[in-house]
Amino acid sequence: MPRSEESADPDASPDRGADSPESLQRPYHHGDLRRSILAAALEVIADQGPAALSLRDLARRAGVSHAAPAHHFRDRTGLLTAIAAEGYALLAETLSAADGLREAGVRYVRFAREHPAHFVVMFRPELLRTQDLELATAQALASHSLRSAVGSVPAEERGEDARLAGVAAWSLAHGFATLLLSHNLDDAVGERDPEDVFRALGEMLFRSAGS
Amino acid sequence: MPRSEESADPDASPDRGADSPESLQRPYHHGDLRRSILAAALEVIADQGPAALSLRDLARRAGVSHAAPAHHFRDRTGLLTAIAAEGYALLAETLSAADGLREAGVRYVRFAREHPAHFVVMFRPELLRTQDLELATAQALASHSLRSAVGSVPAEERGEDARLAGVAAWSLAHGFATLLLSHNLDDAVGERDPEDVFRALGEMLFRSAGS
DNA sequence: CGACGGATCTTGACAGTGACAAGATTGCAC
DNA sequence: GTGCAATCTTGTCACTGTCAAGATCCGTCG
Numbered sequence: 001m002p003r004s005e006e007s008a009d010p011d012a013s014p015d016r017g018a019d020s021p022e023s024l025q026r027p028y029h030h031g032d033l034r035r036s037i038l039a040a041a042l043e044v045i046a047d048q049g050p051a052a053l054s055l056r057d058l059a060r061r062a063g064v065s066h067a068a069p070a071h072h073f074r075d076r077t078g079l080l081t082a083i084a085a086e087g088y089a090l091l092a093e094t095l096s097a098a099d100g101l102r103e104a105g106v107r108y109v110r111f112a113r114e115h116p117a118h119f120v121v122m123f124r125p126e127l128l129r130t131q132d133l134e135l136a137t138a139q140a141l142a143s144h145s146l147r148s149a150v151g152s153v154p155a156e157e158r159g160e161d162a163r164l165a166g167v168a169a170w171s172l173a174h175g176f177a178t179l180l181l182s183h184n185l186d187d188a189v190g191e192r193d194p195e196d197v198f199r200a201l202g203e204m205l206f207r208s209a210g211s
Numbered sequence: 212m213p214r215s216e217e218s219a220d221p222d223a224s225p226d227r228g229a230d231s232p233e234s235l236q237r238p239y240h241h242g243d244l245r246r247s248i249l250a251a252a253l254e255v256i257a258d259q260g261p262a263a264l265s266l267r268d269l270a271r272r273a274g275v276s277h278a279a280p281a282h283h284f285r286d287r288t289g290l291l292t293a294i295a296a297e298g299y300a301l302l303a304e305t306l307s308a309a310d311g312l313r314e315a316g317v318r319y320v321r322f323a324r325e326h327p328a329h330f331v332v333m334f335r336p337e338l339l340r341t342q343d344l345e346l347a348t349a350q351a352l353a354s355h356s357l358r359s360a361v362g363s364v365p366a367e368e369r370g371e372d373a374r375l376a377g378v379a380a381w382s383l384a385h386g387f388a389t390l391l392l393s394h395n396l397d398d399a400v401g402e403r404d405p406e407d408v409f410r411a412l413g414e415m416l417f418r419s420a421g422s
Numbered sequence: 423c424g425a426c427g428g429a430t431c432t433t434g435a436c437a438g439t440g441a442c443a444a445g446a447t448t449g450c451a452c
Numbered sequence: 453g454t455g456c457a458a459t460c461t462t463g464t465c466a467c468t469g470t471c472a473a474g475a476t477c478c479g480t481c482g
Contacts, residue, residue, distance in 0.1 A: 030460080049337035051262055056439065065461045067441085072459090076440065123393050126260035167399050168383070168412045175386025176378070182334050188378050201379045205416050241431080267468065276432045278470085283430090287469065425482085432475065439468075446461065452454085 034072040036062045045117035081129045087118030088138035095145035102202045104149035105173040109198045112177035245283040247273045256328035292340045298329030299349035306356035313413045315360035316384040320409045323388035
């Protein structure tokens with residue numbers, strides 16, 4: 001657990017700027033507290049899950065008082081909501097750059113591996129303020145990207161129903177990503193690159209050649 | 212929150228009713244506290260998630276003191292571990308009764324819908340005592356059931372690798388179940404029976420006819 | 423029949439947490 | 453510069469999980 005870089009040692013250096021009376025090495029205003037807290041939160045969530053998240057702990061890491069985070073996120077729920085919104089925005093961007101449903105799936109899995117904390121929080125509605133505006137718009141954006149990826153599948157490939165193909169692809173990618181993150185596929189994947197494994201799954205689902 | 216002050220007479224203890232003390236509001240011994248707490252916990256988790264679980268609240272619902280649950284489950288973690296173990300045992304039983312990978316998938320999804328609390332907790336390793344003996348054996352049992360379902364797929368259906376087919380099926384079922392429980396497929400599924408939808412997905416994955 | 427040991431439950435305490443309110447400090451627009 | 457709003461602090465409260473020590477009950481063995 002790397003402590004945050006600043007703050008350093010309190011009174012190790014005797015010959016410091018003389019005009020600063022006694023304490024207060026750190027300025028009253030943190031400068032970028034919001035970002036700081038988000039970063040620390042992502043770190044905690046990534047390796048201990050959202051349940052282990054403590055606002056007071058985040059405040060301590062950032063070197064601010066216990067109530068400081070509340071001003072930026074209002075709530076624990078607010079913090080998680082902000083993370084989820086950021087996650088959906090990132091995912092939307094990632095997916096929109098993909099052409100073809102297969103590639104979108106691969107990107108979905110890659111996103112989950114590169115942003116595990118975001119990914120985990122995004123699918124825990126009970127921890128979020130689902131009516132939050134920023135979250136809702138980011139969600140809509142991601143949903144749109146996904147839908148357009150589904151639409152790009154040639155008609156003859158996708159069975160009777162495009163929507164069904166979308167659900168299938170999403171389920172496959174989401175299930176694979178989730179099981180991967182919860183270490184349920186460690187044995188099955190072994191040394192191989194998870195993305196390659198997933199590509200093989202995608203080809204089982206959409207049997208044709210093509211992109 | 213409904214106070215489930217049931218205290219339904221446990222039929223487990225045979226000769227009990229004769230000399231039950233009438234003066235006390237509740238007997239010193241609850242009678243079936245472990246089961247009571249488990250039931251209440253499942254209820255809470257099913258509609259608020261594991262994060263909302265409070266041992267003290269469960270104790271209140273069961274009408275016992277705040278420290279009573281600890282004797283049966285040691286920890287919050289212990290309680291969740293017990294639930295997960297029960298879940299894996301149930302799942303193993305369910306899967307072992309299926310013939311064919313497709314049917315196993317359907318049963319997997321059904322299990323998730325019928326036991327959402329179990330299902331959710333089973334895949335949150337960070338909340339569990341993963342080295343717990345009961346949990347590990349139940350997990351092994353379920354894993355065995357799943358593996359045998361994979362093995363039952365005729366060779367010509369399952370592409371190059373049985374293990375890959377297993378991962379595909381598991382990912383598809385797990386993803387579908389997860390997205391279903393988190394209400395991400397409400398629109399896509401609509402009025403249809405989720406099991407029917409999933410059957411269609413299964414047929415996309417394993418294109419042949421057969422069982 | 424009676425005592426005793428273990429299982430079950432209670433009471434009390436402690437540290438940690440999220441949330442709120444009220445005050446201190448700072449930067450910025452005017 | 454002055455005032456104001458954003459930012460951060462301090463103090464507090466109810467609640468939680470966990471531990472320790474005691475009370476009560478049960479089956480069992482003498």
